[in-house]
Amino acid sequence: PQCVTLAPGAHAVVYATIKVSSTETGVIYGYVAYDMKSADDKESLVLNELHVDILDYIERAWVNELNFRTMWSEFEWENKINITNTNVEPRKFLANLMENTNMSIVGRREVRAGVKSGEDTHTAKKALVKAEV
Numbered sequence: 001p002q003c004v005t006l007a008p009g010a011h012a013v014v015y016a017t018i019k020v021s022s023t024e025t026g027v028i029y030g031y032v033a034y035d036m037k038s039a040d041d042k043e044s045l046v047l048n049e050l051h052v053d054i055l056d057y058i059e060r061a062w063v064n065e066l067n068f069r070t071m072w073s074e075f076e077w078e079n080k081i082n083i084t085n086t087n088v089e090p091r092k093f094l095a096n097l098m099e100n101t102n103m104s105i106v107g108r109r110e111v112r113a114g115v116k117s118g119e120d121t122h123t124a125k126k127a128l129v130k131a132e133v
Contacts, residue, residue, distance in 0.1 A: 028051075
């Protein structure tokens with residue numbers, strides 16, 4: 001954001017876009033650093049915790065299979081999620097996973113053939129699902 005100089009008793013609202021590189025348990029911590037009247041007076045203001053559920057911000061989007069696989073291999077997969085599921089049948093498990101994570105299937109036709117009639121086959125082609133069971 002742009003620098004702001006305040007007169008005594010004045011206030012200003014500053015908006016800034018932040019980039020979050022990682023979070024622990026969906027909580028973001030931060031602070032604002034600012035200078036006081038003299039150059040030696042550096043201050044900081046600790047911000048309240050910001051709780052974020054990343055699934056609220058994930059939306060389905062179409063990408064072709066080649067581009068998806070390229071992006072998949074470049075992405076750093078460091079976070080794993082635990083999945084509790086009572087569906088023993090793989091297709092039901094996969095359908096439940098896709099519904100709750102906004103993911104879909106990309107790839108081989110044999111896999112996509114498992115989509116029942118009436119389901120959106122275009123949606124079923126959108127994302128590759130990787131999960132540890």
